[in-house]
Each structure stands twice: as C-alpha cells, then as structure tokens.
Amino acid sequence: MNQERDEHARVRAVLVNEAKAFESLVRDYQQLCWHIVSRMVRDPDDARDLCQETFLRVHRQLHQFRFECPLKSWIGRIAYSIALRHLERRRAAPVSLLEDKGELALESLADESFDLEAACADEQIAIRLREGVDALAAVPRTLVTLFHLDELSIAEIATITGMSEGTIKSHLFRARLSLRDWLRRRGVSTP
C-alpha cells in the first residue's frame, strides 16, 4: 500500500516536471533495464542506446501508466519489448531450439543432479558457468538474470515478458539443464 502511494507520488512528480524527479526514477530502474536489455541484446553499445530509448519512451508514456502493475514491471516490460523488437529487426532468434522434454521430466532432471550453489563456490567453475549463461539464447538468459540476479518473482517476470508463469518456469529449468550440460561438456564435474 505504501509502495503504491510512493509510486503515485513519484509518477505525479515526473508528470508535473518536478526537478530531478525523472532523473531519480531513471537512477532507480536503470539497473533492471540494463539487465533486461543487455541480456537480450549482446552488443553493449546497442544495449546502452536501447536503455536510453526505453527511458525516453517511459517519459513520453508515463501519463498512460494506470498503476495496474508495479512501476518496476511496467518499465521492465517497455525495456523487454524494445529489446525484443531490436532482435526481431536483426532476425536474431530470442529463444533457443531446445528439444521439448516435457515439464515434469525437466523439473526432476534439473533438481536431482545439479547443485548450483556448490558449483558456484569454485571460482573456475563460476567463470565457466558465467560463460554458460552467456551462451544461452537471449530470452532464457534474460529470465535467468531476472530470477536469480534481480530476484524478481515469477509473476513479476510474467508481467514483464508477457509469458505465462509455466513457460517461464520451464525456461528456468531448461536453462539449469543447459548450464549443467555446458559444464559437463567442459569437463567440470558438478556435485
């Protein structure tokens, strides 16, 4: 409730052109925007331009924001759609063509044999793992980042990406499997 009131005040401040209000809004959400855009679009220069485009669009369309979702999710959705359109223009595949193994099978496979915490404890494995994340396709890479780094809930990620919660969970399990396979192929044995 308090958060909602804060967001109302914040949006109003930007709409009446209060000094530094928009700058403060950008500062608070630029990291989320960067995580989304830079994971979708690999090129850092493109990512910076798209982040700028995102916030300019936020500024233009803020009067249309109806508080139906948190401001963070609304900004994230704009960033995601701008990055996705950029990829479509470049004809880059945002989702990898992994074979469909079924949701239940994925879930059990991912859980039984891959301890991420233990894997990340080793610095060399952590570096390999980072490379593995970078090797994922754009959408799974972004979902993994939003879930594990930004610690967004599945519902928040669904609002940002427009995907169903089931699809997001499925992507996260698949990404975990892909990371495990990535490490195994490079001779790293995971606990």
Next chain:
Amino acid sequence: MKTPERSAALGRVLAIETDRLPKDFAAKVAALAKSNSAPWRLSGNDLGLLGAFAAMLCLCAAGWLTFGTQESARAEWFGPIVGAMASCPWLVIGVAGVALVQALNFRRRATT
C-alpha cells in the same frame, strides 16, 4: 509445475559485469527527455535561418527577373519547369515550407 529454486550463488556469478551504463546515464537521459518534451519556440537563431532562407529566395527571384528573361530563349529546357512552377505556386510554396521546417528541425536536433 513447482517454482525453481533461486540461487544466490548464481546471482553473484551473474552480477559480474564487464560492461555497464555510464555513471551519468540518468542525468543525460533526463536532460534529453526534458529537451524532447519542451515546446518548440522560435529562437534568434531560427529567425536568422528563416531570414537567410527568405533572402536566398528573394535573391533568386531578383536574379531571375534581371537575367532570366534574356537567357530563357537559349535555355529552352528551363522554360517548362518555370511554367509548371508558375502554374501551381501553392505547391512551390508548400514544398519550400516543408524544406524549411525540415531544415529547422534538423538544426534543432543537431543542437540538443
């Protein structure tokens, strides 16, 4: 389908970034958004550009009135064009207007 387990360790791995947004990103974007949303006003420079454009048109008209009639007999290709322009002056004024607005717009974008 149950929710995947969140991994703080993977979060730490993901937090390692070589590229990031510049430190003054927020200030720059805010300034850009402000200039984009500011109502456009005719400044002294814009008036100067407008005056220069009008002067150029006057110069062309004066040149044509002074020399054009003598040369037009030799430059036969020029006649139909002038005739076409004279027959639809509003089109000429419209095209010139669009060109002027584009020039002013380009100048405004270049300076912001």
